[in-house]
Amino acid sequence: MSTWRKAQELAAAQGIDALLVTPGADLRYLTGYVALPLERLTCLVLPSAGDPTLVVPALENKAAVASGVDVAIATWNETDDPYALVADLVGPATTIGLDDHMWASRVFALGAAIPGADQVLAGSLVQELRIRKDADEVEALRQAGLAIDRVHRRVHEWIRPGRTEREVGADIARAIIDEGHVTVDFVIVGSGPNGASPHHEVSDRVIQAGDPVVVDIGGTMPSGYCSDSTRNYLAGGTVPAEYAEAYAVLHEAQRVQREHARPGVTAESVDRIGRQIIADAGYGDLFIHRTGHGIGQETHEEPYIVEGNELLLEEGMAFSIEPGIYFDGRFGARIEDIAVCTADGLEVLNNTPRELVEL
């Protein structure tokens, strides 16, 4: 069944008369159309019964057709009112579901064009579908994992004392494309003290001998599915003793989390079991973020692996396991794999060595 049909069934069950979805990951998931978020309105009109229509500006018709969408397309010309067209397609309605990432200006314009209807957020409805990956999606994530692993296997060629993080990052970005991605989504090269900032990207800092370097990288494959993996490198010299001790604890915590995660356990329990090991070793205050995030056509989506998320993991749920320990002003370490729940266990999609890679 096409994904839009599944969304249509959910919408009907929830009493939503129509879903309106503008460019973004939900539109891509429902139709396969990767539309740019431009000022002219593109919007999928998906009624809870009957056929959907993709409303596109006339000048983007060819792009929409070329993307192979399996729904009818209605175009609007430069001086037409696209909101009136959407309202026409929706017809009489009492509840309209809007995608979570719709621009506020569009939310208001749609409210004015369809004045009788309540607007509700429909992001969670689409997430209900996106959170469980089918076999094709798992295979796409598997290929993404293999591609980013190939990049990590080459990182040793580029990290060395005397080079800047930015230079290393540029080499990594090229390799992300060379190894099969169509876009570079992020390149984090956190050397020495910059490794203690989990979302540091790159800087002009010159890598020093003995620096631990956090390398967290990801891109999007032609399939639309994303990769994301973190490994840690030592740029020559000797490992700082305190770093080595913390790294051993982190390595063990991440291993235990991988052993624990499976269908039937809660998302928060995966976080908790690793956090306990890190806290018992005295580093609890230095693990400053959740354990992980879901991944699919977006790098960060549900399920979030975090305290308070009592969601029971199920077959097909894909997420990162990425505990970290951060010594402010000195260095940091994070080990990150993407994994997907199988029927009775966990398939880990990143499999380069997790030990500190000493160069």
Ligand code: ZN
């Ligand atoms: Zn992150």
Ligand code: ZN
């Ligand atoms: Zn991640």
Ligand code: ZN
């Ligand atoms: Zn990452």
